[in-house]
Amino acid sequence: MGEQIILNIANVNKRFGGLQALTGVGIKIMRGQIYGLIGPNGAGKTTFFNVITGLYQPDSGTFELAGKPYSPSAPHEVARAGIARTFQNIRLFGDMTVLENVMVGCHVRTHQGVFGAVFRHKAARLEEAAIRARAQELLEFVGIGKFAGRTARLLSYGDQRRLEIARALATEPQLLALDEPAAGMNATEKLALRELLVKIKQSGKTVLLIEHDVKLMMGMCDRITVLEYGKPIAEGVPADIQKNQAVIDAYLGGAHA
């Protein structure tokens, strides 16, 4: 089986008024990789992520998902193309149950959609049962199956992040994009997150993530791109990134430590 490029983005430029936030940024991710985006504060990581996922309009750039051009013109277009994302600040339906949160994600890919579910035709009822089972399966997969009936906002912080990941997986994405999934986690939760991401990779999914914890990234990513002041300064396997002088300088630079 040959390697397949799942995400191929080139030459992204993005300006905010007088600030050139991204200059000639690109990324090439192979299917089944965990791919990391790192860089000091203000390097442009979130901006690049927001461009990829349709939240910000780029000034230029080419975008391909699984060999097909996709338009990052709006978040729903990107979701339909097959990129699911999570956010730095957790965005769950806090008053719904844990299971229902994942079921919402499943509905993105079903025939009946939300209206079918509301009007409860027979076909919709059958599909609803299948969705419920699939949602439960995803909760087991991310390790929070026993909390299915709990109100989402009552989950611990780490488990809410797991729930977000389950909900994103429910849309059956080609690419899972995670914005700082370890933010606010303690060391134990971080290790558990790393295990989960490796498991997701082993299930055949591709993951792109931004993360500030460089050590965590080095131990988990297949490849890493480093941004500084909106420009790519290094790309490669963690062992090479760690030794790269430009990367070391960027992190030790102090101005944005």
Ligand SMILES: Nc1ncnc2c1ncn2[C@@H]1O[C@H](COP(=O)(O)OP(=O)(O)OP(=O)(O)O)[C@@H](O)[C@H]1O
């Ligand atoms: N909506 C916006 N309007 C104007 N400037 C912005 C906007 N979003 C980001 N910027 C600027 O673009 C630059 C890159 O910011 P960005 O948030 O992408 O960096 P980052 O690498 O994600 O940083 P951090 O690690 O702190 O999250 C910064 O100088 C920031 O102030």
